[in-house]
Amino acid sequence: MCKEMTHESFAKDSVIFVENSQSNCFYIIKKGTVGVYINENRVRILSEKEHFGLIGIMRKVNRTSTVIALEDCELFSIGIESFEKIFQQNFTDYIVQLYIIYVFKKSKFLSLVPKTRLKEIASSFETQFFKIHEPIFPAGVDVLNNIVIIVEGTIIDVIYA
Numbered sequence: 001m002c003k004e005m006t007h008e009s010f011a012k013d014s015v016i017f018v019e020n021s022q023s024n025c026f027y028i029i030k031k032g033t034v035g036v037y038i039n040e041n042r043v044r045i046l047s048e049k050e051h052f053g054l055i056g057i058m059r060k061v062n063r064t065s066t067v068i069a070l071e072d073c074e075l076f077s078i079g080i081e082s083f084e085k086i087f088q089q090n091f092t093d094y095i096v097q098l099y100i101i102y103v104f105k106k107s108k109f110l111s112l113v114p115k116t117r118l119k120e121i122a123s124s125f126e127t128q129f130f131k132i133h134e135p136i137f138p139a140g141v142d143v144l145n146n147i148v149i150i151v152e153g154t155i156i157d158v159i160y161a
Contacts, residue, residue, distance in 0.1 A: 010069040013070035023056025032073030097122040
């Protein structure tokens with residue numbers, strides 16, 4: 001996998017990529033820290049061994065944030081073509097299944113599900129991506145009959161009809 005990675009350096013205050021720009025690679029931080037900004041508000045600070053830019057290449061959408069070097073940084077990047085070659089199409093589904101199994105094991109209620117059924121249940125989940133302010137459940141859907149696991153993001157409002 002290392003031959004598929006490119007080493008890149010960014011000076012402090014350099015813009016690594018801009019929100020809504022084309023997603024062409026993702027990054028792993030070798031050294032330094034970066035700030036992640038959405039609508040010019042810093043939402044996260046990432047440092048050594050953390051990664052960013054994965055959403056865009058997994059979903060094949062434009063960048064969802066702006067990332068700026070908070071200090072001199074050394075990064076490894078993996079381009080979208082290399083990423084697809086390495087991980088193929090099933091990567092997203094595989095990661096989601098692992099995450100669902102993890103959530104089930106950590107939850108007091110969901111951990112009661114027999115371990116022998118976890119993989120079967122995890123593979124039955126439907127992966128969906130939502131934009132900011134997009135409803136997860138349309139009006140009239142009984143929310144209590146559904147399990148929703150948020151992999152990334154935050155529910156910002158709950159409106160009961």
